[in-house]
Amino acid sequence: xxxxxxxxxxxxxxxxxxxxxxxxxxxxxxxxxxxxxxxxxxxxxxxxxxxxxxxxxxxxxxxxxxxxxxxxxxxxxxxxxxxxxxxxxxxxxxxxxxxxxxxxxxxxxxxxxxxxxxxxxxxxxxxxxxxxxxxxxxxxxxxxxxxxxxxxxxxxxxxxxxxxxxxxxx
Ligand code: ADP
Numbered sequence: 001x002x003x004x005x006x007x008x009x010x011x012x013x014x015x016x017x018x019x020x021x022x023x024x025x026x027x028x029x030x031x032x033x034x035x036x037x038x039x040x041x042x043x044x045x046x047x048x049x050x051x052x053x054x055x056x057x058x059x060x061x062x063x064x065x066x067x068x069x070x071x072x073x074x075x076x077x078x079x080x081x082x083x084x085x086x087x088x089x090x091x092x093x094x095x096x097x098x099x100x101x102x103x104x105x106x107x108x109x110x111x112x113x114x115x116x117x118x119x120x121x122x123x124x125x126x127x128x129x130x131x132x133x134x135x136x137x138x139x140x141x142x143x144x145x146x147x148x149x150x151x152x153x154x155x156x157x158x159x160x161x162x163x164x165x166x167x168x169x170x
Contacts, residue, residue, distance in 0.1 A: 007034070007035025007036055008034045008035055008090065009034065009035070009036040009038060009086075009088050010030055010033075010034040010036070010037055010088070010090045010091070010092045010121070011040050011082075011086065011088045011090070011091050011092065012026065012030055012037055012038070012039045012040065012091075012092045012093075013039075013040040013041075013075075013079055013082075013091060013093075014039075014040075014041070014042060014093075015041070015042055015047060015049060015134070016041050016056045016059075016060055016134070017047070017056055017134050017138075018050070018051055018055075018056060018059050018137070018138075018151065018155045018158065018159065019056070019059055019060050019063055019134075019152075019155060020133070020134055020137055020155075021128075021129055021132065021149075021150060021151065021152070022094070022125060022126070022129035023094075024063060024152070025125075025126045025128070025129055026092070026094045026125075027039060027064060027067065027070055028067070029123055029126075030092050031067060031069050031070060033123075034090070034092075035069060036069045036070075036071075037067075037071070037092075038070075038071045038072075038073055038086065038088065039060055039064065039070065039071070039072045039073070040074065040075050040079075040082060041053055041056045041073070041074040041075070042074075042075060042076075042079070043074065043075070043076035045076075050138055050162060051158070051162070053074045054074075055158065057072050057073070057074050059154060059155050059158055060072045062152075062154045063154065063155065073086075078114065079091065079111060080111050080115040080118055083115075084115065089117060089118075089119055090119045090120075090121055091118070091119065091120050092120075092121050092122075092123065093107075093108075093120060093121075093122055093123075094122070094123055095122045095124050096125045096131075096132075097130065108120035132150055136150075137159070138159070141156075141159040141160065141163055142163050144163070147159060
């Protein structure tokens, strides 16, 4: 007999600079797997993102507005402290290629050391999006290329606006 399982909340943290169809695919799948998803936009000041945290969160909110069980938030500081504050035990990350694994494995292990109850779950990328990341989208957009097959319309418009103000830079 299959028992009805309680819905779980998972945190999906990232820079999302900007959100792509690859991220949205992970969010949709996470919703099916866990029930509720909290997408947490990291400040990451060292990374010098193109979009501010507010802009990144607002684009994510727009792209997930049709998903009732998905919320968007932002955080600064350590992820382990954020998930403790939110009382969430599981964090989700995506794996695209072998090259992602080393860094993700290190982060998951360090987070476990900082907080023993911290659990990271990985989803393997949809083969449709294994090549896709935010950097390549920004690079194409900065050179006035079409990015509609990589990001939703609102993100495409935001990229166009950004680069019309600062041509040639990523
Ligand atoms: P980071 O959080 O490492 O700065 P991102 O914000 O781009 O990078 O990504 C957030 C998470 O989404 C990471 O776990 C990343 O591996 C995953 N991700 C990014 N792009 C894709 C994709 N195309 N398919 C699956 N997962 C992805």
